[in-house]
Amino acid sequence: xxxxxxxxxxxxxxxxxxxxxxxxxxxxxxxxxxxxxxxxxxxxxxxxxxxxxxxxxxxxxxxxxxxxxxxxxxxxxxxxxxxxxxxxxxxxxxxxx
Numbered sequence: 001x002x003x004x005x006x007x008x009x010x011x012x013x014x015x016x017x018x019x020x021x022x023x024x025x026x027x028x029x030x031x032x033x034x035x036x037x038x039x040x041x042x043x044x045x046x047x048x049x050x051x052x053x054x055x056x057x058x059x060x061x062x063x064x065x066x067x068x069x070x071x072x073x074x075x076x077x078x079x080x081x082x083x084x085x086x087x088x089x090x091x092x093x094x095x096x097x
Contacts, residue, residue, distance in 0.1 A: 008085065008086055009083045009084060009085055010084055010086050011081050011082070011084075012069065012070055012081075012084050013069065013079040013080070013082070014069055014070040014071055014072040014074070014082045015069050015071055015072070015079060016071065016072065016073075016076040016078065017072065017073055017074075018076045019071075019076055019077075020067070020071045021063050021066075022067060023071060025059055025060065026060070032044065036049070070084075
């Protein structure tokens with residue numbers, strides 16, 4: 001397959017941020033963190049905060065591996081075009097055998 005090197009962007013179709021599992025996990029994590037501030041209400045005891053943070057990081061990494069589409073602030077159930085810079089093959093090495 002020969003590709004046109006003149007094409008500098010590709011089009012991805014984004015979904016609503018309200019349909020993103022990663023966005024919902026992050027929103028829930030923000031809510032728990034905001035409520036865990038000692039001045040508000042302690043949901044997570046201080047000794048468990050490093051574990052909760054590590055678990056959230058692992059969950060975010062997993063969800064990002066499952067996500068193939070960008071998200072946008074659009075109505076749920078609709079899609080929007082997003083122009084993304086095209087990633088081409090790497091340049092050939094300067095020195096070869």
